Amino acid sequence: MALISFFHLLGLLIVAQVVSSISREYFFNMSGASLPLADDGYSSAFSLTQPFQFYNNVQTKIYVSHNGVISFISGVSAFTADCVSVNRDNDFIAPFWADVDIRRHGSITYRESNNTVDINKANRQLKKAFPDYTTDPRMTSIFTATYKDVSFYNSTVSMVCPPGANIDALNTFQVTLATDGTKSYVIFYYEKIEWTAGTASGGDCTGKNGAYPKVGFNAHEKATFIPVGGSCSDQIWDLTTTSNVNEKGVWIWRVDESELVTPTVPQSTPTEVVEDVPLEFDLTEDVLFSPEQDVAEEVPAYPPYNPIPPPLESEYPNECPIQNPLPPCRGMIVDIIDEVLKFVREFPTTCLGRQIISNSS
DSSP: OHHHHHHHHHHHHHHHTBOSSOOGGGSSOOOSEEOOSOBSOBOOOEEEEEEEEETTEEEEEEEEBTTSOEESSSOOOOSSOOSSSOOSSOOEEEEEESOBBTTTSOEEEEEEEOOHHHHHHHHHHHHHHOTTOSSOOOOOEEEEEEEEEEOBOOOGGGOOOOTTOOTTOOEEEEEEEEESSSOEEEEEEEEEOOOOOOGGGTOOTTSOSSSOOEEEEEETTTTEEEEOTTTTSGGGGGGGTOOSSSBTTEEEEEOSSSSOBOOOSOOOOOBOOBOOOSOEEETTTTEEEOTTOSSOEEOOOOOOOOSSOOOBOOSSTTSOOBOOSSOOOOSSHHHHHHHHHHHHHHSOHHHHHHHHHHHHO
């Protein structure tokens, strides 16, 4: 039953590559400087080597907040977002403004990068989001902040939780700023959202109820806040399964102009992200990348091969020849599928039943 077992195995491989929302393995590199294990703070000003255009303003420094805000003029320490008024003193990007507390669990890291792995990944992601652009994206720098398995502020001393309540709910998301010095983009990745509010924001001991997180963009000179992704509503729970680029948990905008620019890819029901991890391939340069590497490694090109190998010698001279059931492949799922289909088409149909019997005997 070797042939049947192979098809079963192939199905398992394909299913294993499909996830319900974007996996952290698909995130940009999550290393970098770390925020201290504290509550309601923010980083010192991080000076960008490549300025970032945000609503027609050139930004040269960034503050990373514990509470899910990336700001440009001053740090943000507020743990409950104001969902009514506009902040007229600060420009900021909020992937998930809520009461994060990493003293309980999780980490917050941030980094700026111009290495080949990050730049190529950003270019591919933006090309899919804006397919009608006449020129391909050519980013020169990215800045990434990652909120990994972060918990919420939970003052349970005055709150009785029911037995079995999940008081350890965790969120994982990432925000990436990509620029070529003129055009600027923001990418949100959401792997999991298990809580929305700390107890100081009206939430219960499981991080539910209370004030909803704020998600979007604030431009102080325009005196406007642009909400996205179900900001300040119960739709915030859908961030991991919805999208504006048809990939669950992935959201992208262009932000350098006077108005927010949404992706031009035709909108449809978001689908699961099919991972290209743990390895990424840059087919234009024939270079192999690993998400954990900052330096590209050159690897030799694949050797030529015969997709349909010669028949094996049969112990029954007058019977049909036995084809090798599994042609060699180059390790990638698409190659496996192509070669299996070719094998099935070219395999003598009169020998198929006898092949299976021979393999099972």
